[in-house]
Amino acid sequence: MKKYLARELVAALEDFEGVPQDFAPEFEKPKNPEHGDLATNAAMQLARYLRRAPRSIAGELADRLLARPLDPARIASVEVAGSGFINFRFSTEYLVGELRKLLEAGEAFGRSTTGQGKRALVEYVSANPTGPLTVGHGRNAVLGDTVANLLAWNGYDVTREFYFNDAGRQMRVLGESVRARYQAIVDPETPRKRIDAGGVSIEAPASFPEDGYLGAYIIDIAERLHARAEDAPDMAGDVAPFKEAAEQAIFADFERTLTRLGIRMDTYFNERSLYENDAVWRTLEQLREQGHCYDRDGAVWFRTTAFGKEQDTVLVKSSGEPTYRLPDIAYHADKCERGFERIVDILGADHIATYPDVLHGLRALGYDADRVEVLVHQFVTLVRDGAPVKMSTRRATYVTLDDLMDEVGEDVTRFFFLMRSPNAHLEFDLDLAKEASEKNPVFYLQYAHARICSILRKAEEVGFHGELGADLSLLGHAAEIALMKALLRLPEVLEYAAAVREPHQVANYLREVAVAFTQFYGHCRIIGEEKDLAAARMQLARAARIVLANGLHVLGISRPERM
């Protein structure tokens, strides 16, 4: 429709003096429905070139459009309003035609091919296996998964990837933590000490590392290890078996937790593989050959000042061990090598400082860094009993993603993380989420879906049939028209949300749809109406179900048929 009107408008402007050759009119849906279905500000934009009042240009333009004339099967009215807007109102004929297309498309309604099959990689979660997934990981996971869904719905060939590192100091401390707990199980007489964990004192075996992981899951892992008596590790041996046991247990939990959230990764990329295939050192050599590196104080530095940073950055420590930046660069080079045209990284706000170095690294290596897009989301603040909960994986003070799902449910968890713009801090009041779960927005949407299913069931039980060939032109009630208009917006909303990577656009839109449906429900009955009208309304209700179902599907939220 926008394209049609744009064509008409440009044609109407053909012999206008002073209009730029490349003038492209913009259209948008007015906030206020009284202003019509689509509006253009073309007259205001042209005012600059024509040196005339926008209002008078708009008047002349509208006259020319009406004189063409516009296709009455699409446009019902054209009027000039405000300071120079031209407002268009769609004809019912057009809406009904679009509604029919919606019904025919069914589960595919809202899909587009704008991605043209381009390969996209979305990397998210990417937690190291040192402890359970936290609420913070949850936001990252749900955001990434939904962005991936949005891209897939818009015709991208999407790969979902989880990047992790199971080597290094963190993992050694993890192993030592398990070993100390294990020792205490084997020998109950093990000397104890107390460790301060953010104000709380926790008892631990004397051999427990000072910066060890204090969570109870470490004890669980040690107990399970001990229960498997036949292959129980020797205390005198090295820490590796403890580390491995911990990693396996934690990773199994990752997958179980993500599955609960409806998340299924395509690939797990281990940082270690970049060492095994020498990619890390090859990357360093390439950077060095291009003159981006130098040695100082026994370390290898990356000349990031050449890219405008205040300081250069260490890639390899004087100990010979790379910092995380070098493998990160190698990893992203690998992503580029794998041929992805669109590379999206989902990062928490605490990682904002790291990615510029990666992008600089890619540029230095000759890759097109513009393919990489970093989506930063702000933190989640958990509030319990009116006070913010300080969270640290190492400390015992954190709420796991599983805890959250146990309390409020999987659907609510997903929806809450998606309700807000990624840029906004997310305040998650646990008590409120539990207590208010009955009035939760996600239930509102699911309820609308279940209610439609119920109505259609009931209508068929009492002998109404909503054939696909129903005469949809019988739909003319204001609530019916408003619902139709809301439903037909799904494709543009999904396309926009995908383009700006903002799932909350979909969540907000679905609420509008549910409201529009509820108003239709309040004004228009099906059972008891004349047969043809009932059939048409059943089709409209089906269309609403399709839109709600498809939208919830994109958000990864279940679509109950009864509640």
Next chain:
RNA sequence: GCGCCCGUAGCUCAACCGGACAGAGCGGCGGACUUCUAAUCCGCAGGUUGCAGGUUCGAGUCCUGCCGGGCGUGCCA
């Protein structure tokens, strides 16, 4: 100090890459269940969009400077 994000109704947040009268939910107040699902609906109250300038026909949105909050700013990840 510097970088990124944020500041909008009592609270939590929207506002479609500058548009018309800044919108929802929750909370508050007042109403509605012999009806296809009341997990619902209708109504009312609530705003100088942190402050001060600037650009523009037009600013919550863009620019500058302040104020306030979050996260970073490391030979940690």
